[in-house]
Amino acid sequence: MGFVSNDIIVDKYLRKDMLPTIFCTGCGIGSVMNFSLRAIHDLNIDMNKTVFVSGIGCSSRVPGYIYADGLHSLHGRAIAYATGVKLANPDLKVVVFTGDGDCGAIGGNHFLHAIRRNVDITVISINNFIYGMTGGQVAPTTPLKSKTTTTPYGNIEYPIDLSMMAKVIGAPYVARWTTAHPIQCINSIKKALQKTGFSFVEILSPCPTSYGRMNKMGTTLDMTKHFKENTINIKLYEKLIAEGKTTDKMIIGELVDTEKEDFNAKYKKFCGELK
Amino acid sequence: MTNDVIRLLGKNQLFIQGDEAAVYGALIADCRFFAGYPITPATEVAEGMAKWMPRLGGVYVQMEDEIASIASVIGASCTGVKSMTATSGPGFSLMQECIGYACMAEIPCVIVNVQRGGPSTGQPTEAAQGDVMQAMWGTHGDHQIIALAPKSVQETLDLTIEAFNLSEDYRVPVILLLDAEIGHMREKVVLPEIKNVLVEERVPATIEPDRYRPYRTGFTRSSKVPEFAPFGSGYRTYVTGLTHDKRGFPVTTSADVHEELVRRLVEKVQDDIDSIWYYEDSFLEDAEIVVVSYGTTSRPAASAVKMARKNGLKVGHLRLITIWPFHYEKTRDLLKNAHTIIVAEMNLGQMIHPITEAVSSDTKVILAPKIGGAIHTPFEILKFIEGEQ
Numbered sequence: 045m046g047f048v049s050n051d052i053i054v055d056k057y058l059r060k061d062m063l064p065t066i067f068c069t070g071c072g073i074g075s076v077m078n079f080s081l082r083a084i085h086d087l088n089i090d091m092n093k094t095v096f097v098s099g100i101g102c103s104s105r106v107p108g109y110i111y112a113d114g115l116h117s118l119h120g121r122a123i124a125y126a127t128g129v130k131l132a133n134p135d136l137k138v139v140v141f142t143g144d145g146d147c148g149a150i151g152g153n154h155f156l157h158a159i160r161r162n163v164d165i166t167v168i169s170i171n172n173f174i175y176g177m178t179g180g181q182v183a184p185t186t187p188l189k190s191k192t193t194t195t196p197y198g199n200i201e202y203p204i205d206l207s208m209m210a211k212v213i214g215a216p217y218v219a220r221w222t223t224a225h226p227i228q229c230i231n232s233i234k235k236a237l238q239k240t241g242f243s244f245v246e247i248l249s250p251c252p253t254s255y256g257r258m259n260k261m262g263t264t265l266d267m268t269k270h271f272k273e274n275t276i277n278i279k280l281y282e283k284l285i286a287e288g289k290t291t292d293k294m295i296i297g298e299l300v301d302t303e304k305e306d307f308n309a310k311y312k313k314f315c316g317e318l319k
Numbered sequence: 320m321t322n323d324v325i326r327l328l329g330k331n332q333l334f335i336q337g338d339e340a341a342v343y344g345a346l347i348a349d350c351r352f353f354a355g356y357p358i359t360p361a362t363e364v365a366e367g368m369a370k371w372m373p374r375l376g377g378v379y380v381q382m383e384d385e386i387a388s389i390a391s392v393i394g395a396s397c398t399g400v401k402s403m404t405a406t407s408g409p410g411f412s413l414m415q416e417c418i419g420y421a422c423m424a425e426i427p428c429v430i431v432n433v434q435r436g437g438p439s440t441g442q443p444t445e446a447a448q449g450d451v452m453q454a455m456w457g458t459h460g461d462h463q464i465i466a467l468a469p470k471s472v473q474e475t476l477d478l479t480i481e482a483f484n485l486s487e488d489y490r491v492p493v494i495l496l497l498d499a500e501i502g503h504m505r506e507k508v509v510l511p512e513i514k515n516v517l518v519e520e521r522v523p524a525t526i527e528p529d530r531y532r533p534y535r536t537g538f539t540r541s542s543k544v545p546e547f548a549p550f551g552s553g554y555r556t557y558v559t560g561l562t563h564d565k566r567g568f569p570v571t572t573s574a575d576v577h578e579e580l581v582r583r584l585v586e587k588v589q590d591d592i593d594s595i596w597y598y599e600d601s602f603l604e605d606a607e608i609v610v611v612s613y614g615t616t617s618r619p620a621a622s623a624v625k626m627a628r629k630n631g632l633k634v635g636h637l638r639l640i641t642i643w644p645f646h647y648e649k650t651r652d653l654l655k656n657a658h659t660i661i662v663a664e665m666n667l668g669q670m671i672h673p674i675t676e677a678v679s680s681d682t683k684v685i686l687a688p689k690i691g692g693a694i695h696t697p698f699e700i701l702k703f704i705e706g707e708q
Contacts, residue, residue: 059557062568092553097394108557108569113550115397116559116569117390118420124387128394128402129550131378132352136398136551154390157383307380315373 048085050078057081057091059111066105070256070264072223072249076170077106079226079247080139083233094137097126099151101143101177102251103170120150123158126165134164134308137237144171144185148204152184155206159213159242164306166236166243169206172251180254191258210244211300217243218300222271223250225296232298241306248275248294323375324510331510337475337501338405340508341431342367344479345403347511348518350429351377352395352402354388356410359443360499361433364405385410389417389430396426397558399521399549401483405431407499409440411450412457418492419458420560422584425490425534425545427521429482432494433502436692445692446500448614448665452672454494455643461581463588465595466494466643468614472506478640484519485595489588490544496642498665500615500694524548528555533567536583543587589644596649597640602628606635608707609657610687611674612664613639615694620663623700634704639670650677659707663687663700683707 054060058081067073084091096107100119107114113136117125122140130138147155147169158165174192175181181194185206189198207220217239219232229247236243250256250267261267276284278297284290324346325331333343341364345353353368355361365381372379378395382388385406392402406414411432421428434450436442450457454466465485469475475497482493522539524531524546533556534545548554561569562577570576588595602624603609612620617638627634637653650673654660660682662671668686675684687703689695 059568061566092555093551095397095550108559112555113397114557114559115394115550116557116561117393118416118560121386121390121417124382124390125394125397127380127382127387128352128354128391128396129398130394131380131391132395132400132402133398133549133551153383154387157387161380311373311378315376318374 048082053078053081053085057084057111058109062109065109067102068253070250070252071102072172072247072251073103073106073170075223075226076168076229076247076249077109079229080168080233081110083230083237086230087234087237089137089237093135094139095129096139096141097122097129098141099146101146101175103141103143104146106141120146121154122146123151123154123165123167127158127161127163130163130165131308138165139237140165140167142167142169144169144173144206145175145183148184148206156209156213159210159215162214162216162241162304162306164240164242164308166245168233169244169246170249171206171246172249172255174251174255176251176254180258190255192255193258207244207246207299214304215244215300216241216302216304219298220246220248220296222248222268222275222296224268224271235301240309241304327374333508333510334505335472335508336363336503336505337469337472337497338363338433338503339367340472340476341405341479341495341497342371343508343510344476345429345483346371346375347516348401348480348483350401350403350483351375352392352400353377353404354380354382354391354395355404355406356382356385356388358385358407358410360435360502361405361407361410361431363502364431364433385413386417389414389428392428393417393421393426396428397550399547401427401487403429403431405433407433407435408437408450411453415457418464419460419462421492422458422462422464423560424558425584426558427486427490428492429479429486430492430494432496434496434498436690442692444499446498446615446665446694447690447692448496448498448616448669451496451642451664451666451669454496461585463585463644464492464494465489465588465641466496467640468496468642469501470614470617470638472501472504473508475501476508480516480518484517487519487521488544489541489591490521490547491588496614498615521547524554528553532565533557534563534565541587541591543583543590592644592646595641596644596646599638599640600636600653602635603637603653605633606657607633608659608661608704609635609637609654610661610663610700610704611637611639611670613642613670616663616665619695619697620700622697623704626697626701627704632704632708642670645673647673647677650674651679654678654682657682659683659685661685661687661700661703661707663695665689665694
């Protein structure tokens with residue numbers, strides 16, 4: 045794999061008549077779309093056999109820009125729609141783009157049950173810690189004390205950790221990075237796309253318009269720095285723990301990489317045993 | 320396919336419940352994806368599908384709730400696979416947002432709603448016809464679905480096949496309105512010979528992919544229904560619940576685009592109402608009083624009308640099979656000679672409203688309601704008839 049220019053990515057993978065995107069200046073979602081398409085390009089994935097599914101929210105607009113089959117479903121329901129697509133036609137590669145609210149709040153039940161079922165889909169969750177599309181309300185991922193339009197005095201609810209949830213329920217591939225880690229993001233998305241079973245990549249992403257502004261975090265560059273300073277790679281984290289130390293930083297890195305028979309394989313097998 | 324079922328069964332005559340008949344109807348119609356969630360009195364549909372789908376190359380999956388069930392049904396249908404779910408009142412309420420999505424994105428799917436007493440959890444094991452208005456108006460916004468109401472186990476099987484055909488033809492969700500009585504009642508059914516069954520398929524897109532417009536019309540049997548390109552066919556379709564143009568791309572602030580789309584969604588069904596509005600009538604020619612019913616209620620209603628005729632009363636019976644869309648003109652025409660219409664339904668008055676709207680203002684329309692779980696007895700309906708003499 046060599047470096048591919050943005051022009052090639054735009055030309056080959058985007059619906060140009062849908063551009064420009066709706067994303068705000070400084071938003072990280074475009075970067076995640078870029079990482080994803082680069083991963084797809086490197087793997088030479090057949091775009092005629094790939095379906096991009098999403099729910100509702102800023103991140104859920106991503107499939108609209110990709111020149112492939114796209115299913116822009118309802119708020120929270122992307123993973124349930126994707127389950128139907130994948131089970132009905134196992135030959136299709138199914139990729140879900142979802143936000144932290146879409147995946148962790150209204151869609152939380154589908155998220156955990158698709159993992160439990162081990163449906164062979166890749167879920168890329170763009171976590172910006174806030175509801176962006178509706179103008180900056182508190183999300184299930186919003187850190188304690190953060191200000192949003194619906195927590196004007198600071199958030200008092202403990203945030204959910206989507207990647208840890210995926211790990212605990214048994215997803216065979218889980219990775220978390222930030223938009224400040226492009227190479228790692230691309231590599232993890234590639235691994236996720238190649239994994240059979242439920243693969244989950246969470247990418248922490250700046251929303252300077254809402255989350256950044258309301259919490260006085262500065263520009264996208266400042267937010268990116270903040271991500272770097274407040275995250276710790278799993279390898280370093282494990283070393284810290286081994287030394288009897290602890291940290292409040294969010295763990296990033298490849299959190300799970302294992303093999304587990306997926307729903308379609310199990311289903312096909314037991315159907316074959318009938319008759 | 321039917322032959323497959325008959326071969327596996329070793330017979331073509333069965334003594335089964337309405338819920339099971341919906342299963343066989345779906346299998347005959349080539350349904351190959353079922354997602355559901357257990358709920359009384361619809362669970363037997365899921366159980367039948369769990370048994371049959373793996374043996375016929377289809378997929379059965381029990382989802383985590385009814386929202387996920389209809390959501391995965393829509394996802395599966397996007398790949399071109401005929402898909403169905405089954406539920407009852409509370410689950411049907413949960414499905415409403417996705418039903419609207421299927422209307423907006425024009426994704427064929429069949430929803431079996433085995434009605435039970437409501438509101439809320441209500442009477443899980445008791446029959447009702449309380450979801451009739453919800454079937455039409457449960458999801459928000461202007462739209463048009465199709466709803467069918469069988470009166471017997473055999474008709475459940477037949478109308479399930481028809482539900483798939485209509486869903487494929489018009490690319491709309493079709494709701495099969497059973498109730499706990501039909502769903503759990505056992506009757507003899509005969510599986511039809513495959514050569515006698517018409518199984519419709521949505522019209523596939525054949526244009527070169529670079530000229531493809533997912534929502535262009537004029538190329539299918541019905542002029543306002545777009546052709547269909549399943550996911551994975553290379554046409555690269557974008558499907559959204561947002562107001563969209565013919566390319567399928569969101570255009571959410573144009574009044575023109577919205578009006579053109581939503582009018583078409585309604586008209587594509589309503590323009591063809593003559594061919595999709597099924598009904599059955601008896602003794603209407605000279606009837607001064609007409610009992611109108613649908614579903615289970617048609618059974619005691621038919622008995623009551625016969626009893627009244629034996630007593631020399633000029634009474635007729637109109638049974639609605641297609642509940643939605645409702646054919647106002649045809650109803651007015653069928654009921655034009657009657658001075659009184661008795662609407663027998665297992666609710667406190669739902670279909671009575673469009674019927675009242677349909678008939679002339681000097682026609683008296685009265686309700687013969689029944690709630691609580693038991694169906695009307697013929698004598699109860701007869702009493703209403705005698706009261707109007």
